Amino acid sequence: MAVVRPFRALRPVPHVASLVASVPYDVVNVAEARSLVADTPLSFLHVTRPEIDLPDDTDPYAAPVYERARANLAALRDQAPLVVEETPSLYVYRLREGSHVQTGVAGCYSLDEYDAGVIKKHERTRPDKEDDRTRHMETIEAQTGVVFLTYRQQSTVDDAVAQISRGEPLFDFAAPDGVEHTVWRAPAPLMTALVEAFASVPALYIADGHHRAASAARARRVAAVGDAGARDRFLAVAFPDHETRILAYNRTLSDLAGATPHAFLEAVSGRLEVTPDVNPVPDRGHTSMYLAGRWYGMRLVAPASSDDVVGSLDVARLQDQILGPLLQVADIRTDPRVRFVGGIRGTSELERQVDGGAAAVAFSMAPVTVAELLAVADAGSIMPPKSTWFEPKLRDGLLTHLF
Numbered sequence: 440m441a442v443v444r445p446f447r448a449l450r451p452v453p454h455v456a457s458l459v460a461s462v463p464y465d466v467v468n469v470a471e472a473r474s475l476v477a478d479t480p481l482s483f484l485h486v487t488r489p490e491i492d493l494p495d496d497t498d499p500y501a502a503p504v505y506e507r508a509r510a511n512l513a514a515l516r517d518q519a520p521l522v523v524e525e526t527p528s529l530y531v532y533r534l535r536e537g538s539h540v541q542t543g544v545a546g547c548y549s550l551d552e553y554d555a556g557v558i559k560k561h562e563r564t565r566p567d568k569e570d571d572r573t574r575h576m577e578t579i580e581a582q583t584g585v586v587f588l589t590y591r592q593q594s595t596v597d598d599a600v601a602q603i604s605r606g607e608p609l610f611d612f613a614a615p616d617g618v619e620h621t622v623w624r625a626p627a628p629l630m631t632a633l634v635e636a637f638a639s640v641p642a643l644y645i646a647d648g649h650h651r652a653a654s655a656a657r658a659r660r661v662a663a664v665g666d667a668g669a670r671d672r673f674l675a676v677a678f679p680d681h682e683t684r685i686l687a688y689n690r691t692l693s694d695l696a697g698a699t700p701h702a703f704l705e706a707v708s709g710r711l712e713v714t715p716d717v718n719p720v721p722d723r724g725h726t727s728m729y730l731a732g733r734w735y736g737m738r739l740v741a742p743a744s745s746d747d748v749v750g751s752l753d754v755a756r757l758q759d760q761i762l763g764p765l766l767q768v769a770d771i772r773t774d775p776r777v778r779f780v781g782g783i784r785g786t787s788e789l790e791r792q793v794d795g796g797a798a799a800v801a802f803s804m805a806p807v808t809v810a811e812l813l814a815v816a817d818a819g820s821i822m823p824p825k826s827t828w829f830e831p832k833l834r835d836g837l838l839t840h841l842f
Contacts (some may be wrong), residue, residue, distance in 0.1 A: 441590065442641035444672055445527035445630055446547040449581065449839040450609075455481060455519050457612035460620065460834035464488050464584060465568075465650075466781075469499070481519050483836025485511040487575075487583050491545075501569060505578040512579050523841065524824035529630045530838060531603045535619040536831045541682035542600055543654045545838055546589065547672035547797040548643065558588070558643045562824070564653045565772075572654035573661070582655055582840040585833045586648035586675035589683045589809065595636035597679070603629050605806050610837060618831040622838070641675060644816050647683075647829040662842070671728070674840035676833055680809045680819065686782030686828040687720075688754070689789055691798035693776040696767045700731040703800070706765050707729055712738040719786035719803050726757050727803040729793050737761075748814045753805050754826045761802075772824045779825040782806060 451459040464487035476482040489507035490499045530545040552558045553688045603625045610622040655673035695703045717736030721727045728735045743748035762768040789801035
């Protein structure tokens with residue numbers, strides 16, 4: 440059963456929370472990160488992306504980068520300031536974006552359960568990204584990146600969360616992207632209620648943050664010093680499945696594997712039902728293709744077996760029916776012609792890339808559902824790379840887990 444534990448968070452004092460909070464390190468490149476911090480010297484990106492404070496030609500995996508992260512965290516603790524909670528705490532973290540609201544429980548979750556598969560995965564991780572975040576954690580002696588978990592809704596958790604969120608929030612602000620972030624610190628009796636309620640949750644699922652969780656597990660294995668209890672856990676926020684929102688993760692290809700647009704369209708039409716001038720946002724079981732300035736709809740063929748939980752995903756069908764056989768994409772993770780575009784950027788970004796010459800063709804997908812994610816993880820299977828884009832995003836810097 441799921442275990443959640445209070446922890447002594449490193450956090451900003453409330454009046455600077457909006458200035459410290461930053462986007463996750465892996466959703467921006469160096470140039471974008473530098474732009475974001477230009478007028479916000481307290482931004483936590485100085486800790487999670489410390490290369491922004493070093494020369495342009497700095498190797499992002501060189502030792503000075505990690506040492507700069509350590510120095511930047513020490514400076515931020517003084518300048519913001521950041522404080523350490525006097526007693527271990529749990530938190531309720533609410534995200535509001537327009538009419539969408541999701542409310543989760545922030546705390547430390549068990550790496551023993553992660554290793555045992557009680558906390559389930561649906562994505563493979565890359566060793567180089569694990570290397571980076573593990574070294575980052577070891578150097579600064581803290582986990583800064585928050586893992587996004589989901590679970591099948593439990594009324595006992597709902598009740599405790601509702602009681603806590605009726606209190607006075609610790610943080611309450613709107614980020615520059617318009618997403619509202621509200622965090623409550625749970626009072627002691629309700630912390631106990633949350634711990635007991637999670638004991639009835641049979642499984643947790645990593646929605647976003649597979650590399651952060653894997654790196655925390657590696658950091659525990661290689662640790663030579665520090666609090667063993669703290670290193671047995673990782674920082675996450677767990678949201679109920681019915682509130683978790685997944686957007687599409689779209690694809691572009693820089694070339695058509697030697698074919699002309701006309702020949703490629705003919706090849707697709709020979710395999711799938713194709714309809715011109717369709718809505719760029721497809722229904723499930725379809726994909727929309729932008730080619731030579733025009734949108735086309737394609738009905739994807741369902742797998743032979745309804746028990747094929749991965750093969751039934753639209754992203755898998757696209758790979759099997761178009762990207763592999765017609766565009767010669769053998770491994771979508773490593774093919775340099777492939778770019779992934781988060782659904783938050785909209786289909787206009789796909790048009791921009793093709794019309795501007797950066798891509799030859801773009802594919803707009805229907806988003807994976809939360810039910811599909813849970814089914815894949817329950818089956819012990821792995822989704823194709825870049826299948827899910829979660830919005831809204833948690834912010835780094837509000838709650839940090841010290842070792």
